[in-house]
Each structure stands twice: as structure tokens, then as C-alpha cells.
Amino acid sequence: MGSRTAWLTWLALLPSLSSAAPAIEDAWLRATPPGAAMGAGYLVIDNTGGPDDRLLAVAVAGVPAVEIHRTVIVDGVARMRRTEPLDVAAGEQVVLEPGGLHLMLMGLTEALVAGQEVGMELQFESGTVKARASIRPASGAAHKAQ
Numbered sequence: 690m691g692s693r694t695a696w697l698t699w700l701a702l703l704p705s706l707s708s709a710a711p712a713i714e715d716a717w718l719r720a721t722p723p724g725a726a727m728g729a730g731y732l733v734i735d736n737t738g739g740p741d742d743r744l745l746a747v748a749v750a751g752v753p754a755v756e757i758h759r760t761v762i763v764d765g766v767a768r769m770r771r772t773e774p775l776d777v778a779a780g781e782q783v784v785l786e787p788g789g790l791h792l793m794l795m796g797l798t799e800a801l802v803a804g805q806e807v808g809m810e811l812q813f814e815s816g817t818v819k820a821r822a823s824i825r826p827a828s829g830a831a832h833k834a835q
């Protein structure tokens with residue numbers, strides 16, 4: 690009984706450690722051909738258990754610069770807008786997927802090879818979340834848009 694009470698007290702004192710950071714699901718990067726300087730990444734930010742949050746920055750191992758972009762259609766032409774910070778409202782899932790929100794990977798010096806995995810860090814206002822992203826072949830619908 691004593692240890693259980695202590696544990697609950699500790700949780701009450703440190704709520705941010707137990708529930709604040711969103712979860713990252715299904716993170717993946719699109720494979721790139723040799724010599725490509727840019728790539729794209731996608732994932733789902735699950736904030737169903739947390740308060741309002743914002744994604745401030747993303748780092749991907751081996752990638753010099755990462756931006757958060759949103760693809761918008763302007764006069765029938767797809768354009769990308771930088772979208773930082775990215776609002777992640779309480780109780781919401783924010784989906785980064787081809788044709789919409791995405792991570793723009795810039796300054797690539799090596800190809801992203803399908804089948805490999807890389808580590809990434811997502812810096813939220815509530816803290817930093819680590820995730821693993823798989824690299825998937827650039828095929829099918831992925832060709833249509835960033």
C-alpha cells in the first residue's frame with residue numbers, strides 16, 4: 690500500500706512526464722534516387738491523450754535540414770508552404786501524408802534506401818519525442834505529390 694501511494698503522489702506532482710507528449714505512429718520516409726537533394730517524410734501525430742501542443746522542429750538522423758511543409762493548391766498548381774510551428778490540438782490526430790502535410794528533408798548527401806530505418810526526434814512544446822522511420826519505395830501514389 691505504501692509504495693502505491695507514493696507512486697500516485699509522484700504522478701500527481703509530475704503530470705507532464707506521464708501524459709503530455711504526443712505519440713508518433715507510422716513514421717516513414719520516401720526512398721530517393723541517388724543524387725537527390727530533397728526527400729519527404731510522413732507520420733501520424735497522436736495527441737488524443739494530451740493537452741494542446743505544437744510541433745516546433747524535427748530532426749532526422751543524417752539529414753542536414755528538416756522543415757514542416759503543407760501542400761496547397763494555388764491557381765491549380767500545387768505549392769508547398771512552410772508550416773512551423775505545427776499546431777497539434779488536444780484530442781486530435783495530425784496526419785502527415787502524401788499530398789498534404791509532410792516533412793521536407795533538405796540537403797541530402799546520401800540516398801534514402803528503401804528497407805532501411807532511421808531515427809528521428811520531434812521537438813514539441815511539451816518535450817522531445819524520439820521515433821523510428823522506415824524508408825519505403827517511391828512508387829504508386831507517392832509520385833503524385835510531395
Ligand SMILES: [Cu+2]
Pocket residue numbers: 758759769791792793835
Ligand atoms: Cu515540401
